Amino acid sequence: MARIATTRRVVASTIGAWFFGFLIFFPILWMMLTSFKTELEAFAIPPSFLFFHWTTENYATVQERSDYFHHAMNSIIIAGGSTLIALLIAIPAAWSMAFSPTKRTKDILLWMLSTKMMPPVGVLVPIYLIYKSFGLLDSRIGLVFILCLGNLPIVIWMLFTYFKEIPRDILEAARMDGATIGRELVYVLTPMAIPGLASTMLLNLILAWNEAFWTLNLSTSNAAPLTTFIASYSSPEGLFWAKLSAASTMAIAPILVLGWFSQKQLVRGLTFGAVK
Amino acid sequence: MKHILGAVCGASALLLAVPAMAETTLTIATVNNGDMIRMQGLTSEFTKNNPDITVKWVTLEENVLRQRVTTDIATKGGQFDVLTIGTYEVPIWAKKGWLVPLANLGSDYDVADLLPKIKDAVSVDGKLYAAPFYGESSMVMYRTDLFEKAGLKMPEKPTWDFVVDAARKLTDKSAGTYGICLRGKAGWGENMAFLSAMANSYGARWFDEKWQPQFNTPEWKATLTTYVNLMKEAGPPGASSNGFNENLALFNAGKCAMWIDATVAASFVTNPKDSKVADKVGFALAPNTGLGKNANWLWAWNLAIPAGSKKTEAAEKFIAWATSKDYTKLVASKDGWANVPPGTRTSLYQNPDYLKVAPFAKLTLASIDAADPNKPTVKPVPYVGVQYAAIPEFQGIGTQVGQQFSAALAGSMTVEAALTAAQSATEREMKRAGYIK
Numbered sequence: 001m002a003r004i005a006t007t008r009r010v011v012a013s014t015i016g017a018w019f020f021g022f023l024i025f026f027p028i029l030w031m032m033l034t035s036f037k038t039e040l041e042a043f044a045i046p047p048s049f050l051f052f053h054w055t056t057e058n059y060a061t062v063q064e065r066s067d068y069f070h071h072a073m074n075s076i077i078i079a080g081g082s083t084l085i086a087l088l089i090a091i092p093a094a095w096s097m098a099f100s101p102t103k104r105t106k107d108i109l110l111w112m113l114s115t116k117m118m119p120p121v122g123v124l125v126p127i128y129l130i131y132k133s134f135g136l137l138d139s140r141i142g143l144v145f146i147l148c149l150g151n152l153p154i155v156i157w158m159l160f161t162y163f164k165e166i167p168r169d170i171l172e173a174a175r176m177d178g179a180t181i182g183r184e185l186v187y188v189l190t191p192m193a194i195p196g197l198a199s200t201m202l203l204n205l206i207l208a209w210n211e212a213f214w215t216l217n218l219s220t221s222n223a224a225p226l227t228t229f230i231a232s233y234s235s236p237e238g239l240f241w242a243k244l245s246a247a248s249t250m251a252i253a254p255i256l257v258l259g260w261f262s263q264k265q266l267v268r269g270l271t272f273g274a275v276k
Numbered sequence: 277m278k279h280i281l282g283a284v285c286g287a288s289a290l291l292l293a294v295p296a297m298a299e300t301t302l303t304i305a306t307v308n309n310g311d312m313i314r315m316q317g318l319t320s321e322f323t324k325n326n327p328d329i330t331v332k333w334v335t336l337e338e339n340v341l342r343q344r345v346t347t348d349i350a351t352k353g354g355q356f357d358v359l360t361i362g363t364y365e366v367p368i369w370a371k372k373g374w375l376v377p378l379a380n381l382g383s384d385y386d387v388a389d390l391l392p393k394i395k396d397a398v399s400v401d402g403k404l405y406a407a408p409f410y411g412e413s414s415m416v417m418y419r420t421d422l423f424e425k426a427g428l429k430m431p432e433k434p435t436w437d438f439v440v441d442a443a444r445k446l447t448d449k450s451a452g453t454y455g456i457c458l459r460g461k462a463g464w465g466e467n468m469a470f471l472s473a474m475a476n477s478y479g480a481r482w483f484d485e486k487w488q489p490q491f492n493t494p495e496w497k498a499t500l501t502t503y504v505n506l507m508k509e510a511g512p513p514g515a516s517s518n519g520f521n522e523n524l525a526l527f528n529a530g531k532c533a534m535w536i537d538a539t540v541a542a543s544f545v546t547n548p549k550d551s552k553v554a555d556k557v558g559f560a561l562a563p564n565t566g567l568g569k570n571a572n573w574l575w576a577w578n579l580a581i582p583a584g585s586k587k588t589e590a591a592e593k594f595i596a597w598a599t600s601k602d603y604t605k606l607v608a609s610k611d612g613w614a615n616v617p618p619g620t621r622t623s624l625y626q627n628p629d630y631l632k633v634a635p636f637a638k639l640t641l642a643s644i645d646a647a648d649p650n651k652p653t654v655k656p657v658p659y660v661g662v663q664y665a666a667i668p669e670f671q672g673i674g675t676q677v678g679q680q681f682s683a684a685l686a687g688s689m690t691v692e693a694a695l696t697a698a699q700s701a702t703e704r705e706m707k708r709a710g711y712i713k
Contacts, residue, residue, distance in 0.1 A: 065317075216336070216340055217344055234340075235338075237310075237521075237538065
């Protein structure tokens with residue numbers, strides 16, 4: 001039975017939602033605020049929230065010291081490239097497993113997931129040696145390849161669950177109406193699969209953008225993406241919190257904006273199935 | 277479809293292609309410390325005189341850099357031409373043949389001018405395997421205003437008894453002032469750097485002559501008991517997660533009356549741009565217990581050439597430039613004498629211009645001189661290194677022991693339990709590595 005939405009309940013849940021939303025967003029907000037402080041104010045105790053001397057000098061310093069656009073371009077190529085290739089492989093794989101499963105399908109799915117259970121550092125040296133032999137160290141194509149492999153199990157799993165939710169009855173109904181396979185694909189399946197595809201793509205893009213183990217270990221300068229850009233501002237001896245925050249804000253800005261504009265798709269894809 | 281395929285192949289080829297260059301490109305890996313950032317900024321001065329060399333920097337956080345560089349050097353990946361490494365790595369890597377000995381630093385390099393203790397730390401069998409870029413020890417930094425107010429006078433060579441007593445007297449928790457700030461964050465280069473040095477002053481040692489771990493000795497118990505009690509009574513809250521940077525922030529904000537840490541911090545705490553207490557800081561040698569060893573460590577960041585590099589000649593040219601006397605002069609002319617990399621050359625400590633602007637210079641030198649990596653402890657030991665034992669296994673063991681000691685500081689474990697756990701963990705690792713049976 002549906003509960004009646006009284007005004008009080010709506011207000012309470014709205015406040016609650018905003019509160020938790022703010023709580024989750026707070027670290028990012030704090031980082032952004034810190035990036036506009038001076039180094040002295042960045043570690044002031046008690047910390048100042050909004051009433052401090054706002055400055056953009058950190059951004060100027062960061063831009064002067066390192067080439068942001070070089071790193072950002074690498075991030076775009078690596079994250080975008082690995083996502084695209086992962087989707088190209090995963091769509092047919094998930095499709096076949098969802099619509100014509102065999103008795104081994106479940107095992108294959110579990111085996112794929114099991115590859116994610118090993119910590120990446122366990123295979124660092126073998127991968128490094130292979131990359132060295134093939135001349136892939138510090139190359140964008142090498143990073144695209146490794147990130148694609150790393151995220152492939154998740155992409156296949158996500159797509160598999162989306163495709164599985166598309167009821168076969170709908171396909172049968174379409175066939176009864178005389179739809180050919182091509183028409184069935186374009187007019188029946190694709191519209192139902194698109195939210196799932198979009199959210200998988202976005203999630204994979206975010207994962208690849210933030211991936212810090214392989215990108216740090218397999219790149220030096222030519223292929224270095226934004227993760228190495230951030231890492232270069234973290235210091236064991238010296239307080240550069242404001243500069244580090246500025247670098248981090250610049251690094252997450254593109255993906256944050258992308259997430260903002262596509263959040264409707266993202267939420268829809270994550271919560272809605274074909275029939276719900 | 278053909279077009280797409282062509283485009284993909286073309287793009288891949290572009291991504292893979294390495295532009296052919298007549299000039300040498302050096303890839304230099306370094307940490308994000310102030311002095312290294314300054315070196316990066318001055319690179320153009322080097323390339324101006326060496327137009328055939330271009331320099332690419334890879335700056336990473338210390339632990340990331342260590343992992344990155346170790347992987348590359350162990351697999352002979354050849355990604356780097358110059359590495360920034362610590363005194364811990366130099367002897368281990370040199371013995372493994374991973375580093376190129378520096379024999380051609382030039383006639384005007386003046387190796388004899390390098391501080392003897394630092395030079396020892398980067399040499400193996402009399403051969404220089406790395407050139408020190410900046411060196412540091414540890415010392416006491418204290419607030420002269422708070423000491424005066426409490427009627428205390430810091431001796432030049434304080435004992436632990438004095439430090440403990442003063443810390444108690446200077447603590448005013450209601451005002452948010454703490455008598456002493458010390459490292460507590462677990463890690464071989466974090467709390468264990470401090471605690472190993474402190475243990476040396478208490479007559480303790482990591483291993484005896486036969487590599488038997490020594491955490492079950494009364495010396496270690498005295499060290500850890502003093503440390504934990506002192507921090508409970510006079511330390512800041514949450515000290516078990518404080519490292520160098522956290523303590524620097526506390527000290528600069530005026531929350532600590534004393535801080536025992538790296539000498540390189542002296543230039544940060546006396547810089548009015550970064551510190552609220554810049555004009556109220558005094559310095560003293562790290563404390564002792566009268567046994568002949570002070571609780572100070574010895575560390576240097578050095579530039580070295582990995583055996584996998586194919587550009588050793590250009591790399592050595594760069595190293596000679598960055599660690600030369602002329603480089604010091606160059607920094608002084610651009611950023612002032614207070615900002616030159618400290619702790620590597622005798623001549624710097626005889627330079628009146630430097631001594632005038634660096635009130636901490638005398639004590640930095642005295643602290644470096646007081647640490648002996650070849651004879652770090654009161655009783656004899658089989659290892660080299662003051663706040664570490666230069667064996668490959670130490671990173672892992674040191675961090676494991678550091679976790680136990682950090683837990684003791686946090687109060688989730690007693691001192692006895694922490695020492696027992698440290699002893700059995702170290703014994704296990706040393707057995708596994710074949711040092712003991």
